[in-house]
Amino acid sequence: MRFRDFFLLQIAGAVGLVLTGCSTSRQIAVDYPVAQANDLKPLGGYQAVDGDDYYVQLFSEFELKGDSTLKTGCSEIGSGYEKGSSTAGVVFKVKNEALNYKQEVTALVYQGSSGKCNFNLETRKAALTPWLRLDLSKDTTIDYQFMTSNQSDTDISKIIGDVHKSTNLLALTGVGIGIAMMGKLADEWVQSPIGQTAVSAPSEAKVSTETHTLPLAIQSDGNKTVFRETRLPVYEVVEGGNPFSGGPKQLGELRIYPEIRSSLLLKQVSAGIPSARDVSLQELLSMPIRMGEGNIELRQLLENSPIDEKPNLQPDWRKYGEVESQCRKLKRVLRGLGFNKFDRNAVLYYYLAQSPDWSNYNIPKIRAIADDLRPATLQQFRSRNFSGCLIDEDYQTMAMMGLSVNSAQDWQAIQDARQKKESVLGPVQSIGRQLTSVIQNKNPAEMARQIYPLIATPKEGGGKVLLQNHLGEFGLESMLGIDYMPGEGIVIGYQQFEQVFSWLYIDQLSCTRPAIEQGKPLGHIGLLMFTTQDGSPWPKGGAIEFEIQSGKISRIAFQHPTFRDFEQSLNDYPEIGGCRIDKSFVDRLR
Structure with missing residues (x-):
């Protein structure tokens, strides 16, 4: 006997869902996860992938496969739960220790009793994590728990929660939360009615469980970054649970996969680099961030920062030192909130655009030469480069997004032209x-x-x-x-x-x-x-x-x-x- 058939037989015997009735019965089994790895490609203009380039959000989704009864034999699928003689379900337990983030998501609930069509399957696409910056998401682990019971008085859906409610994990769909706020928000999700947590089964309930760890969805060794799509095959076995009576048929697959974006605040272009042109600071600060069942503007998130880190969004723009200091605070808070380099630098650019020193530092080369400003004046422009807030990579990122800035190389070109x-x-x-x-x-x-x-x-x-x-x-x-x-x-x-x-x-x-x-x-x-x-x-x-x-x-x-x-x-x-x-x-x- 092949190892795969043996494994399915063991699943069927040990943790499978057995339905007994007049003529037929049905059970489901979950096979080993199958992972497909793909290299994450660098964005256009970059030689390698950096953890600050992308955002990642993990999802699970069930896909029906084959010619199963669920697809062709019954017309009452998904009509609602009816207490039956047996139930089964799959729960994902998501954890990121670095962010103090934990979440349980119900991915699938199966209920049935005797008879061909006396069953219910509840499943839908579910977000396993909020959007997280790539360097934060690589520490995310996912365990999957397969739970079954064949007692008529045990409704496993009451134990693991409703599938439709569990997807309220989308507590922050606009942007990923970073270290600064993740712990607080995660606690709120777990403690609030929105957060879906497992309810302990009654002591007399006979529930079988198996828990296994999925392969990491994101993995980086410093040289390359790999993202994995994992599939959990789900089988149905009929004829009284005897796998030799007709063999297991694949019911479908649970897909666990990442979605990847380079920006959450900006438009993207073909090469993956977002465009930061034709926006304003007001537009960016008014961007709605979904938290729980409501939205909060980015401006409010920034204003709710700790007092010692809270940036002043309206400093005295004529005072270079003050603007540079507040820019540094804003940059730290944006990174702490989980924004990547593109979204951070878009906000920083339009924030600094209100400063005359910023306009002077980023003077167009043609104007610097045509107006023939005095060398001392140009030197003053160049010296106020906001180095206390921005580094060369920040200027390069702004330029990649189509923003007009002068890097150190640009200033050298101006000097050479002069x-x-x-x-x-x-x-x-x-x-x-x-x-x-x-x-x-x-x-x-x-x-x-x-x-x-x-x-x-x-x-x-x-x-x-x-x-x-x-x-x-x-x-x-x-x-x-x-x-x-x-x-x-x-x-x-x-x-x-x-x-x-x-x-x-x-x-x-x-x-x-x-x-x-x-x-x-x-x-x-x-x-x-x-x-x-x-x-x-x-x-x-x-x-x-x-x-x-x-x-x-x-x-x-x-x-x-x-x-x-x-x-x-x-x-x-x-x-x-x-x-x-x-x-x-x-x-x-x-």
């Missing part, structure tokens, strides 16, 4: 500062000596510069002793340079900006604006454009402020290379 830009702007700014210093020198001899090393043309060499006038007629030709100045300009020496700028009576000079062409700064052409004193031949002031070749000024031109759309570039790019020219300065030139 350095590249500085390498373009540096020569213009350096030459511009030296040119400003020369023009502001009121001593003619010193001005001439200082300008000499700064100017040179490719043809005439050092001490020479091409001078152009696109500003207007103000007697420049007469001052230089020439009849006409062509559009391309004339080459002058360092002494003539001193004469021109001394003659102009320049009053104030702006800082130096690079010329902008197609939205990009030019690294070889600089512009600065000037005003003139009373008695100047050009009382309105204007702009000075200079061009650099081989580190020297090769061309200087007097320009109108509208040249190169200069005024508009001041509006589009208020600050470039640390140079910001006030609008009032420009207004004085009109």
Whole structure:
């Protein structure tokens, strides 16, 4: 005889349900559990499965199999319990020591008496656990207890509880409860009428029981994570319980299986990564969490935290230290409640989004470069990175969910772009500062000596510069002793340079900006604006454009402020290379 047949025979003889009657009788038997293991795949973008990635909820469900009387022979299935001569049932005992969580769930109740159709089968899909974070769920163990009685005065349904009531285990369907609150809530479930606990059988009742442990539903060895679906075959045996009279027929299977999700608060996309875009803090905090027979908002759960851990959901958003401290508390409480990294970081992101320091730290790269904020300002933005609350992995998780954040690598890219830009702007700014210093020198001899090393043309060499006038007629030709100045300009020496700028009576000079062409700064052409004193031949002031070749000024031109759309570039790019020219300065030139 095969071992399997022997096992079923033993079950039938020892703990099977025997129905006796006029012509036929029926008993059920439960075979050994059969487990099928599958590797849990990493989420898209991740190399391995982490215990903080998923949530797991365990379920049991009965599936009818084969051509049994239950499926084809009777029409009164599930009409209600009638006290009969024999009963049987399966109860799952769920336990998680780390969470102080215990629960009994009735999975199946079978009752019958003599006759082919005098029986009842009560079963339904039942949740064995609430949603638990993966790293917490792996400690969950499940025992199954098979109970039978063939005494007519023993109704086993009164001992193990009603199947339909037992599924009220769904005390928390919105999110898994973690260490911080699981013990308290589990006690409430057991003590309340909702929690289903076994009732002790009368001492005189003859009830046979067998208890066995199912294979772990979730198992991880550090390298890979395995989840198992376990099936408990349930057989019926007819003809007076004699297995040789027709052989056992499979009635069905009790499936014990996990359902897995990467988020309970957010939408999910094809790769399994939830999307945190297009939501708000108010939406997340208003998320209903089902507890017992009622709902409670996430906000209330947070507000019911222990006093020393309770986060302030409305801190002074202008105070970086206070916001960072409350963020740290909120993160700890969310983890304690059992939220995984995706749901935690979605709440944290929208919580911090109310802080100006958070907006500054996550400044878009294009804006950081285009606005050309001062290095000291950018350094202040970068220093307020909420490191007291968030780590690199938190920023990576937020980015994976489609949220706009700057990681340490992003800030390095901003710094590299700034350095590249500085390498373009540096020569213009350096030459511009030296040119400003020369023009502001009121001593003619010193001005001439200082300008000499700064100017040179490719043809005439050092001490020479091409001078152009696109500003207007103000007697420049007469001052230089020439009849006409062509559009391309004339080459002058360092002494003539001193004469021109001394003659102009320049009053104030702006800082130096690079010329902008197609939205990009030019690294070889600089512009600065000037005003003139009373008695100047050009009382309105204007702009000075200079061009650099081989580190020297090769061309200087007097320009109108509208040249190169200069005024508009001041509006589009208020600050470039640390140079910001006030609008009032420009207004004085009109």
